[in-house]
Every structure is written in C-alpha cells, then in structure tokens.
Amino acid sequence: MFATITPVIVPIVVCIALGIWWGRSQPNFPSTFVGDLVMKIGAPALIIGTLGTTELQLNALLEVAGAALVLLGITAVFAIIACLICRWPLRDIGVPLVAGNSGNMGLPLCLFAFGPEGLALSLGVFVLFSLTHFTLGSAVLTEKVPGPTLLKSPVVWSGLLAIGLVAVDYEFPVTLSNTLNLLGGMAIPLMLLTLGVSxxxxxxxxxxxxxxxxxxxxxxxxxxxxxxxxxxxxxxxxRGVILLQAATPAAVFNYLLAHQYRRSPEAVAGLVMASTLISFATIPLVLAFIV
Structure with a gap:
C-alpha cells in the first residue's frame, strides 16, 4: 500500500515544497502573471487536449458531471449545517467550506493515481466546480448575479469546446495534439508551485x-x-476521482475572493492554510481507502 501511495503523494509534496521555498527565499513571485498564464493558456489547453484525445465517451463525461453536481450539493448542505452549529458567518465561511482545490490539488492527485483517464474525469469536475465557484460562489459573497466576466473565462469556454469535441468524437491532428499537450503540460506544475507560494x-x-x-x-x-x-x-x-476531489483542501482562490469582497479574509486565510496542511495527512488515508 505504501508503494502505491508514495508515487501519488510525493511528486505533489515536492512541487508544493519548492513553491514554499521559492516564496520564502526569493523576493518576488509573479503570482498574478502565473495565475493568468495557467487560467488563460495552460488550463484551457490541458482541458481541450486531454478530453479531446482521451478515449472518453460522452456518457462518461455526463456521468462525472452528474456525480460532481451531487457532490457539490451534498457538500453545500453539510457546510451550511457546520456553519450553523459552529455559529460561523454563513456567507463568509460557507463558500470556502464548499469550494475545494479541485485544480491545484485535485488534478495532479487524479493524474498520478489513475493516469490519463483519471485526469480526464477530474477535469470534468474541475470545470464544473470552477464554473460554480465563479457564479454561485461569487453571487453568495457579493449578493449580486455575476456579470459578463464569466463569459470571458477561457476555462469555461474550453470546457464547453471539449464537451463538443467528445460528443462528435473528433480526432485531433498530431500537430494540434502535440501543441495542446505542450501548452497544457505547464498547468499542473505551475498550479502546485503557486499553491506553495500562496x-x-x-x-x-x-x-x-x-x-x-x-x-x-x-x-x-x-x-x-x-x-x-x-x-x-x-x-x-x-469513484476514486470523486473521493480524491472531495478530499482536497479549500481552494486558495477563496482567500482572494474574501479579500476582494471583504468577507472575513483573515479567517478564510486560516481555513485555507489549515485545511491544506491537514490534507497532507488525510489524503494518504483516502488513497489507502480507495486502493
């Protein structure tokens, strides 16, 4: 079991540790630039390239989307109950309790645990969770319906395009496939390094x-x-993908939103950091349960 879990956990820990080292030893890390690079180029290329080239049927993609929706709904109900019991502000703490780190942590976990098929399915979860976080999550924090900025999100459009490609069973030319794989290859390591710096x-x-x-x-x-x-x-x-995505800590993006909208940013920062540290102990347990 140890030999099975180590190849999944160690690469992630090493990348995050390098990000922590960089954040402590170097004067500046261009977090905004790297974030834009990942969300506007790396992640869209990863989504389209992976979903467009993996042997994944449309019904499998719809199944993972349905499972992700159920997971999201149950997590939201549990988060509301937790906030009420602990008397935490529902808007401020409820969203971070629901929105997990499906990108920075979830994608590499599923890739290393289950290979290309796991990555493809986890990308479906990531797109759905990101869309929900940018819409419902932002609406809860701001008490406003999200504006047209959502329509400008490359992650959303790449997800829709990838679903269309899977539906029509489109086969990429080798040149395009190689280009997407090259660009998408930078997304996961940059996500992990940025998580460490954050x-x-x-x-x-x-x-x-x-x-x-x-x-x-x-x-x-x-x-x-x-x-x-x-x-x-x-x-x-x-099953493994849903369990691993559920085991991820609160997303760092929660803190950025809390700071932007003045929704208890210090408390959310603590929640994000503590859940990330705790997840280093709990994720191996979830992996042991899965395997």
Missing part, C-alpha cells in the same frame, strides 16, 4: 480557529464524497 503569503491570526475550520472543511467534504459514491453506487476510476 501558503507562504497567507497569515494565520487565530491558530485554534483556523485548525478547527480547516478540519471542518476536510470532514465536510470527505463525508460528502463518501455519501456521493454510496448514493450513486459509483465504482472504478470515477
């Missing part, structure tokens, strides 16, 4: 509260994942 930049104010919130994120999401795969009777790679 952890250095986050500041903890109340360690006890941060640890409690971080632990609650893991409990809420993992419980929702187990309930999802049980209710839908999922098996195989899809």
């Amino acid at each position: 952890l250095v930049e986050l500041k903890l104010k109340d360690v006890g509260t941060a640890l409690w919130m971080g632990a609650m994120r893991i409990v809420v999401s993992v419980s929702a994942g187990v309930l999802t795969v049980t209710l839908l009777d999922l098996d195989g790679v899809l």
Whole structure:
C-alpha cells in the first residue's frame, strides 16, 4: 500500500515544497502573471487536449458531471449545517467550506493515481466546480448575479469546446495534439508551485480557529464524497476521482475572493492554510481507502 501511495503523494509534496521555498527565499513571485498564464493558456489547453484525445465517451463525461453536481450539493448542505452549529458567518465561511482545490490539488492527485483517464474525469469536475465557484460562489459573497466576466473565462469556454469535441468524437491532428499537450503540460506544475507560494503569503491570526475550520472543511467534504459514491453506487476510476476531489483542501482562490469582497479574509486565510496542511495527512488515508 505504501508503494502505491508514495508515487501519488510525493511528486505533489515536492512541487508544493519548492513553491514554499521559492516564496520564502526569493523576493518576488509573479503570482498574478502565473495565475493568468495557467487560467488563460495552460488550463484551457490541458482541458481541450486531454478530453479531446482521451478515449472518453460522452456518457462518461455526463456521468462525472452528474456525480460532481451531487457532490457539490451534498457538500453545500453539510457546510451550511457546520456553519450553523459552529455559529460561523454563513456567507463568509460557507463558500470556502464548499469550494475545494479541485485544480491545484485535485488534478495532479487524479493524474498520478489513475493516469490519463483519471485526469480526464477530474477535469470534468474541475470545470464544473470552477464554473460554480465563479457564479454561485461569487453571487453568495457579493449578493449580486455575476456579470459578463464569466463569459470571458477561457476555462469555461474550453470546457464547453471539449464537451463538443467528445460528443462528435473528433480526432485531433498530431500537430494540434502535440501543441495542446505542450501548452497544457505547464498547468499542473505551475498550479502546485503557486499553491506553495500562496501558503507562504497567507497569515494565520487565530491558530485554534483556523485548525478547527480547516478540519471542518476536510470532514465536510470527505463525508460528502463518501455519501456521493454510496448514493450513486459509483465504482472504478470515477469513484476514486470523486473521493480524491472531495478530499482536497479549500481552494486558495477563496482567500482572494474574501479579500476582494471583504468577507472575513483573515479567517478564510486560516481555513485555507489549515485545511491544506491537514490534507497532507488525510489524503494518504483516502488513497489507502480507495486502493
């Protein structure tokens, strides 16, 4: 079991550790530039290139989308209950409890655990979660319906394009496939490096509260994942992908939104950092459960 888990966890930890080292030792890290590079070029190329070239049927893509929606809904219900019990502000803490790090952590986890098929299925989860976070998540924080900026998101459009390519069973020319693979190859390592840098930049104010919130994120999401795969009777790679995506910590993007909209940014920063640190211990347990 140890030999199975190590190849999945160690590459991720090493990349994040390099990001932490960079954040501590180097004067500047162009987080905005790297984020734009990943979200506007790397991630779209990864989505289109992977979904367009992997032997994935449309019904499998629809199945993972349905499972992701169920996971999202159950996680939201559990998050609301947790906020009410703990008396946390629902808008401020509820969104970070729901929105996991399906990109930076979820994609490499599923890739290393299940190979190209796992990456393809996890990309379906990532696109759906990102779309929901940018729409419903932002609407909860701002109390406004998202504007036309959503329509400018390359991740959203690349996801729709990839679904269309899968539906018509389009086969990429070798030149285009190689180009997409080359551009998409930078997305995952840059995501992990940026995550490491972001952890250095986050500041903890109340360690006890941060640890409690971080632990609650893991409990809420993992419980929702187990309930999802049980209710839908999922098996195989899809079951593993849903469980691994559910085991991811709160997304760093939660802090950026909390800071932008003044929604308890210090508390959210603690939640993100604590859940990420806790996930280093809980994700191997989830992997052991899966294998």
